[in-house]
Amino acid sequence: MxxxxxxxxxxxxxxxxxxxxxxxxxxxxxxxxxxxxxxxxxxxxxxxxxxxxxxxxxxxxxxxxxxxxxxxxxxxxxxxxxxxxxxxxxxxxxxxxxxxxxxxxxxxxxxxxxxxLPKLQMLVGALLRSIPSMFYVSILLSLLFYIYAVAGVFFFGENDPVHFRNLQTSMLSLFRVVTLEDWTDIMYINMYGCENYGYDSIMSRCTASTGNKWGAAIFFVSFVLIGTMIFLNLFIGVIMTGMDEARSDVEAKNKPKKSVDLLELESKVDEISEMISRLKIKNDS
CATH class of the missing domain: 1.20.120.350 (Voltage-gated potassium channels. Chain C)
Known part of the structure; x- marks a missing residue:
């Protein structure tokens, strides 16, 4: 059974x-x-x-x-x-x-x-292996968010209270920026001032329109480059390292099985050769 x-x-x-x-x-x-x-x-x-x-x-x-x-x-x-x-x-x-x-x-x-599906197992194993390293990358990303969020409140809080009125709103707006969801709209509001862009339906909230073309452009472009391009590649690199480790583990598990199969094959070949030699001896006699 x-x-x-x-x-x-x-x-x-x-x-x-x-x-x-x-x-x-x-x-x-x-x-x-x-x-x-x-x-x-x-x-x-x-x-x-x-x-x-x-x-x-x-x-x-x-x-x-x-x-x-x-x-x-x-x-x-x-x-x-x-x-x-x-x-x-x-x-x-x-x-x-x-x-x-x-x-x-x-x-x-x-x-x-x-x-x-073994391939899916390997992918999940790679993701689980990547969690510790991804945690440290996430800490770096959180520091980046915090620094830019505080700077955003200081630089753009008066001009753009919808997106930068306080720290938590600033971090949420930066999350929108890092996901590239209409991030240029937020940049243009702070480049040209809230009375010239983006506040048409909520003009009552635009109390101090002060655009800063170069400052806003440098702020948002640098954040997108660092947050999206560099940190995204870091996450991909961590996952790829986890994939390599998971693949090497799978290969290591399969190696003993292959060696056992080879030993069994060698023993069978030896048995067959012995049987052939015995048959030859009988034929000669």
Whole structure:
């Protein structure tokens, strides 16, 4: 039974079948967003969701049985723990909010696709590895935001109270600038003054129009260059480093398997050569 379950879990047919079931589950989650269609076909959709849950339960049982006398080894793989958590959560009582929670849990089934596709696992692993380095990059970016936000309040607070009236509003406006969402509008307001640009519908808030062409241009262009170009490349570099580390880990895990396969092949070749030599001796005699 154990060997049979091992063969099932290692077969490509089983892996592809689970992938297809996950994709069907994802489609069913999307269909549930159409209320009228869901109500008309409620019985069919309920049956399919139950069937998908049974398939996931069966997958867990097969993988646990495949571990033989050490079923706890199944839980040593974080991806298996993730799969088990999604299946187990479907049996928890949620009271009055059960419908919303059930929909959320069905949505989480889509994430099982990560476990079904090794390349996605490597990508997620790379992102998780990058979190510590991304944290330090985020600290640098926060310092940059803080310095420019304080400077923005000092330089543009009177001219542009909508975007730079205080520190928190200034930081929010700079977030808009760094995402390049109409950032030139904010720059032009402070280049030409609020009475000449951008405050047409809210002219009552423009009380002290003082444009500064060169100062505003240098301020915003430098912030975009540093915040968007440099820090974006830093984030990409950190993620790429995480990708290389994740790829090297995958290769390191696969190397022992290859060496074991080579040893088995060498032993079989030796056995065949011995059998051939024995046959030759018998023929000679």
């Amino acid at each position: 154990v060997e049979f379950c091992k063969k099932i879990t290692q077969s490509n047919i089983f892996k592809n079948f689970i992938t297809v079931v996950i994709l069907i589950a994802a489609i069913l989650v999307g269909i549930s967003t159409y209320d009228q269609f869901s109500l008309r076909h409620q019985s069919i959709l309920s049956f399919l969701n139950t069937l998908i849950l049974l398939v996931f339960i069966l997958e867990v049982f097969i993988k646990v049985i495949a571990e033989g006398n050490k079923p706890w080894k199944y839980f040593m793989d974080p991806w298996n723990v993730f799969d088990f958590s999604i299946v187990f959560a479907a049996f928890l009582p949620f009271g009055g909010s059960s419908v919303a929670v059930l929909r959320l849990l069905r949505l989480l089934r889509v994430l099982k696709l990560i476990n079904a």
